[in-house]
Amino acid sequence: MNTSRLKFGKSIRSQWLLEEDVIFLNHGSYGATPRVVLEAQAEWRLRLECQPVRFMRRELIPALRAAATELAAFMGARGEDLVFVDNATTGINAVLRSLVLAPGDEVVATDHTYGAVRKTLIFVCDRAGAQLVEAVLPFPGTDDAGIVDAVARTLSPKTRLVVLDHVTSPSALILPVERLVQLCRERGVPVLVDGAHALGMLPLALERIGADWYVGNCHKWMCASKGCGFLWASPRVQSSTHPTVISHGLGEGYLGEFDWTGTRDFSTWLSVTAALAFHRSLGPETVRTYNHELVVWARDLLAQSWGTEPCAPERLLGSMAVIRTDRPAQEAEALHDYLWDRHRIEVPVIPLVGAAWIRISAQVYNESEEYRQLAAAVNEYRLSECRK
Numbered sequence: 001m002n003t004s005r006l007k008f009g010k011s012i013r014s015q016w017l018l019e020e021d022v023i024f025l026n027h028g029s030y031g032a033t034p035r036v037v038l039e040a041q042a043e044w045r046l047r048l049e050c051q052p053v054r055f056m057r058r059e060l061i062p063a064l065r066a067a068a069t070e071l072a073a074f075m076g077a078r079g080e081d082l083v084f085v086d087n088a089t090t091g092i093n094a095v096l097r098s099l100v101l102a103p104g105d106e107v108v109a110t111d112h113t114y115g116a117v118r119k120t121l122i123f124v125c126d127r128a129g130a131q132l133v134e135a136v137l138p139f140p141g142t143d144d145a146g147i148v149d150a151v152a153r154t155l156s157p158k159t160r161l162v163v164l165d166h167v168t169s170p171s172a173l174i175l176p177v178e179r180l181v182q183l184c185r186e187r188g189v190p191v192l193v194d195g196a197h198a199l200g201m202l203p204l205a206l207e208r209i210g211a212d213w214y215v216g217n218c219h220k221w222m223c224a225s226k227g228c229g230f231l232w233a234s235p236r237v238q239s240s241t242h243p244t245v246i247s248h249g250l251g252e253g254y255l256g257e258f259d260w261t262g263t264r265d266f267s268t269w270l271s272v273t274a275a276l277a278f279h280r281s282l283g284p285e286t287v288r289t290y291n292h293e294l295v296v297w298a299r300d301l302l303a304q305s306w307g308t309e310p311c312a313p314e315r316l317l318g319s320m321a322v323i324r325t326d327r328p329a330q331e332a333e334a335l336h337d338y339l340w341d342r343h344r345i346e347v348p349v350i351p352l353v354g355a356a357w358i359r360i361s362a363q364v365y366n367e368s369e370e371y372r373q374l375a376a377a378v379n380e381y382r383l384s385e386c387r388k
């Protein structure tokens, strides 16, 4: 099917398996995979099972490297610097658990760092007697200069690593990673960028960012099947970067160590080329523009409808945004459940700086009417709470 002729919104939604009666405004958490990509994944599975030994011994690695090269090229990088991992969590664990920290060392992250990454940081710091130092980002009222200042203030001669989100999870903000990486490199501090949300949402030029490591997901905004993440490592750090699972490839270099970590289903990694083809058929820039314009429009509509203010300038948004409600943080779960149980609206409600915030996603299968329904449903909840 020639997807380039499809319009976005409702008319393209049948390309996904999403249930018809659901208003799905949470592409950000796990992504959603189109049928064509799942079909391509199934074909790889069949190919393996026709002759598993031939596939694993002869066909797998060339196919894996070809997929890695295509994915890397899409992000302005070289295939030999990119390996597949299950997800951003696995890639970040590989980097952090390869670090050799000493007592008194410091690792910097921000107070908007993803919860699971923060826990991994605490784990590696505690084991070494090192310290996690958190840069407190200005929020709401975020701007680029404030972000750079906040990170700069946390750097010290003891800093061994800075971990930066490309797009933050709880607040959906694009951090100015190029400026931040430059700042850290001027101070001689290595940087790991957590780009879990970036691929498919933002144009990416990994080499230009200049970080030491860049970790990302293909299963979120690139719509690959679940369990498709990547780790890009600069050549200067590849020999000291190891997977968390050690296998036959130990001693055979970066690619050797990561490409084989034991027998597994490789079909999600191999079918990433189908996700790239699907994305290309829609037009990467067309997708980004549609999603960004829709999310900014929806954010303004929702903020106005709920009588709250936008938290950051439009340029810091990709295809997600958070909007403050006037409900307290303790009501986040109740509000989420109300929206799902009464209205079949799937959207995350996040407790943040004392209030319940709603994080909307805009993917090509979404359209404006869905956000209007969200506005009305939250207002209905607010009214019912006020009457109590």
Ligand SMILES: Cc1ncc(COP(=O)(O)O)c(C=O)c1O
Pocket: 028, 029, 087, 088, 089, 090, 114, 116, 117, 165, 167, 168, 169, 194, 196, 197, 217
């Ligand atoms: C910023 C950030 N980092 C890491 C992750 C973890 O991603 P995964 O569950 O695919 O490992 C997420 C998930 O939403 C995220 O938002």
